[in-house]
Each structure stands twice: as structure tokens, then as C-alpha cells.
Amino acid sequence: MEFIDLTCYKSFIYNISIMKNLKTTNSFILGCTYAIIMPAFLVGVIFLFHLQNIGVGIFSNSKAPFMLTLIPNLLLLRFLMLSFKLDRAGMGVLLITFIEFIAIFKFA
Numbered sequence: 001m002e003f004i005d006l007t008c009y010k011s012f013i014y015n016i017s018i019m020k021n022l023k024t025t026n027s028f029i030l031g032c033t034y035a036i037i038m039p040a041f042l043v044g045v046i047f048l049f050h051l052q053n054i055g056v057g058i059f060s061n062s063k064a065p066f067m068l069t070l071i072p073n074l075l076l077l078r079f080l081m082l083s084f085k086l087d088r089a090g091m092g093v094l095l096i097t098f099i100e101f102i103a104i105f106k107f108a
Contacts, residue, residue, distance in 0.1 A: 024084075031092025034076060039069035039100060066104045073097040 046065045073093055081090035 024086075026086045026088045028088045028092040031080065031086070031089030032096050033092075034089070035073050035093040035096035035100075038072045038076060042069045042072060063104055063108045066100075066108050070097060070101060070104075073100070 043065070046068065050065070074097065077090055077093045077097065080086045080093060
């Protein structure tokens with residue numbers, strides 16, 4: 001009879017429970033964190049495409065790639081506020097999105 005190691009399975013279940021708690025945690029700081037991570041990831045993807053010369057027309061305007069990074073924040077704001085009823089997290093996303101919007105027009 002073989003011994004089955006369940007430690008990997010237990011850690012997987014534990015990680016799923018952590019993700020469920022993060023989805024239902026109504027925290028201003030968590031909303032701010034989501035709003036910072038999503039555009040940062042998208043900026044990396046956009047500039048990776050730019051290095052490979054995919055979508056060259058988008059990069060003719062210097063503000064366009066940065067404005068595209070605000071779209072996931074607006075979708076996240078909609079889902080947090082309306083679908084999940086996480087108002088504090090939605091306010092964090094709204095604050096960071098507003099700060100990013102001002103920074104784009106001031107510095108880009």
C-alpha cells in the first residue's frame with residue numbers, strides 16, 4: 001500500500017480559503033492594493049507588446065497606453081461596488097484611479 005502525501009492538497013485548500021477571504025474582505029487598503037497592482041501589470045504587458053512592435057498605432061500618443069491601464073480599475077470598481085457590495089474596497093480603487101488619472105495628465 002502506497003503512502004499518499006496530502007500536505008500539498010492541504011496547502012492548496014488553505015490557499016483557496018485565503019482567496020475567498022480576500023474576495024469578501026471589505027478593506028480600503030486592499031482596494032488600494034488591487035488598484036495599484038492591476039495597472040502595473042497591464043503597463044508591463046503593454047510595453048512588452050510595444051517592444052515586439054505589436055499595436056504600434058496605440059503608442060503614437062504618449063498618454064494612450066497609460067489611459068488603457070485605467071480600464072481594468074474602472075471594471076474592478078464596478079464589480080467591487082455593485083456585484084460584491086464591498087464599498088470600502090471600491091473607495092480605495094476609486095482613490096487610486098483618480099490619483100493615477102491626475103498623474104497621467106500631469107507627467108505623461
